[in-house]
Amino acid sequence: MTVVDLMSEAKMNVELRSKAIEKGRYELYNCFQCMRCTSGCTSMKLLELKPHQIVTMVKLGLIDELITSGIIWTCAMCLKCTERCPQDAAPSDLITALRNLAFDMEANVPEAYLKVVSTVLEVGLIQEEQKVTSRDFEVYDREQLNLPKISKPDEIFKNNLLILLTPEED
Amino acid sequence: MEIGVYWGCMILTSQYAYEMSLREVLPKFGISITDIDKASCCGAPIKNVNQKAAIYLAVRNLALAEKDGINELLVPCNGCYLSFSEALHYWKKDDTLKRELGSLLAEEGLEFNGNIKLWHTVNFLHDKIGTEKIKTAVKKPLNGFKFVTHPGCHILRPSTIVNVDDPEKPRKLDNLLKALGAESIDYPEKLDCCGGGLLLSHSESALTIAGLKLKAIKSLNVDGLVVSCPSCKIMLGAKQEAVGAIVGEKFEIPVLYYTQLLGLALEIEAEKLGLHLNQSPVDKIIEKLT
Numbered sequence: 531m532t533v534v535d536l537m538s539e540a541k542m543n544v545e546l547r548s549k550a551i552e553k554g555r556y557e558l559y560n561c562f563q564c565m566r567c568t569s570g571c572t573s574m575k576l577l578e579l580k581p582h583q584i585v586t587m588v589k590l591g592l593i594d595e596l597i598t599s600g601i602i603w604t605c606a607m608c609l610k611c612t613e614r615c616p617q618d619a620a621p622s623d624l625i626t627a628l629r630n631l632a633f634d635m636e637a638n639v640p641e642a643y644l645k646v647v648s649t650v651l652e653v654g655l656i657q658e659e660q661k662v663t664s665r666d667f668e669v670y671d672r673e674q675l676n677l678p679k680i681s682k683p684d685e686i687f688k689n690n691l692l693i694l695l696t697p698e699e700d
Numbered sequence: 701m702e703i704g705v706y707w708g709c710m711i712l713t714s715q716y717a718y719e720m721s722l723r724e725v726l727p728k729f730g731i732s733i734t735d736i737d738k739a740s741c742c743g744a745p746i747k748n749v750n751q752k753a754a755i756y757l758a759v760r761n762l763a764l765a766e767k768d769g770i771n772e773l774l775v776p777c778n779g780c781y782l783s784f785s786e787a788l789h790y791w792k793k794d795d796t797l798k799r800e801l802g803s804l805l806a807e808e809g810l811e812f813n814g815n816i817k818l819w820h821t822v823n824f825l826h827d828k829i830g831t832e833k834i835k836t837a838v839k840k841p842l843n844g845f846k847f848v849t850h851p852g853c854h855i856l857r858p859s860t861i862v863n864v865d866d867p868e869k870p871r872k873l874d875n876l877l878k879a880l881g882a883e884s885i886d887y888p889e890k891l892d893c894c895g896g897g898l899l900l901s902h903s904e905s906a907l908t909i910a911g912l913k914l915k916a917i918k919s920l921n922v923d924g925l926v927v928s929c930p931s932c933k934i935m936l937g938a939k940q941e942a943v944g945a946i947v948g949e950k951f952e953i954p955v956l957y958y959t960q961l962l963g964l965a966l967e968i969e970a971e972k973l974g975l976h977l978n979q980s981p982v983d984k985i986i987e988k989l990t
Contacts, residue, residue: 607897646745
């Protein structure tokens, strides 16, 4: 489904729009649709992401559609759109805000992103220490490479992280 | 001088060559490294689900650095560098955030003052150590070598938050290559993303994006591609075979960290720089040099 299909049937949700805007840090209403964002977008060619359409849809309050469609997860976060926006509308920040909203509302967040969160909660890092294989198929760990042991964070940090990740009650 | 280093998850848990090469080259310029105790993830991967939690992770690590008496911190990973820069940016201008996160930090006996200077490998080598000093230190110049650079997105953009180099015309990595005696070729795809940010949700597109960049680089017939970000190195280096399979090309492009190349020019043994761990054919460079 393309963004245009989504727009034709959607209804404005003002409440969610203010939530999305509150979560972001940008001058959304300054956007005058110059499309500099879309013309340089890494994901445009392969995944049809058009940041200027996302900005318009948020202005129109079509938030439910955006967070359930999966389109917000096609952004590669190269941040060219935000760099080049002449109006400080920062489309990539807006996409991040929409992703955050999708997480709060448990709406269609790709599994892999949730897995990263649980690993960070569990390990403190995005993954456990890995063994690596050289081009000659020798296997090495940190110790064999004379690298110091990893010092991991305490439990308190995990509790704090969990508190922050729990959606606030309205 | 002493410098604190926040390595970040990728380098600490798998991209060992970056850590090894930095630990080898920095002492050659009289710099000793202080590691941060009990560091965690920088927050970057959490930003997708909760920005405030990401900023908490970032300032927690920065507070740990401050506690260790570090006031200048080297952050070799592009993703971590952006994450910390962003956190510092918002911490300084948002008092509510400061209060809320400050009380969470206090539970761990931490306090963050925001008085920390961040460096990335590229501007640390280019601006702090300086290209002249590097040039003088070179024992084995890389004369006759031609490379292309891939600075990576998150040390360049958004320039309101990070300022390692010019966001649209980055030159520092190229200047650093020239200091080693090598030539750096400019190419239209230099600013193109490696695709790494899409790996979690759209892996095939992520590999295709890397493939389009590698195709362009292949046509230039250079000796290799120089990077400064662990995520970009995985996409353009370690995944080269998978990327080739997706875009229907065979790639044999050596991809290495600038610090590894610098180490070679300083006559440090290849194995100490972790060059045996690069999955791309970097032997070509080592052979040409000897």
